[in-house]
Amino acid sequence: MGVLFMHFAVRWFAANADVLAILVTLGVAILLVCCLGCTKCGSRDKDDIFKHHEV
Secondary structure (H helix, E strand, O other): OHHHHHHHHHHHHHHOHHHHHHHHHHHHHHHHHHHHHHHOOHHHHHOOOOOOOOO
């Protein structure tokens, strides 16, 4: 049963490789946009962790 499932999974990934590549690329792009947008938010100034006091 495990060998049959692995064979089916490999064939499915081979047939849908383009769709999977597009989905992964879009997911990474959305993640990067969200992370970059969060670094510019004003709430970081309110957190004690992100405050840097110059000596």
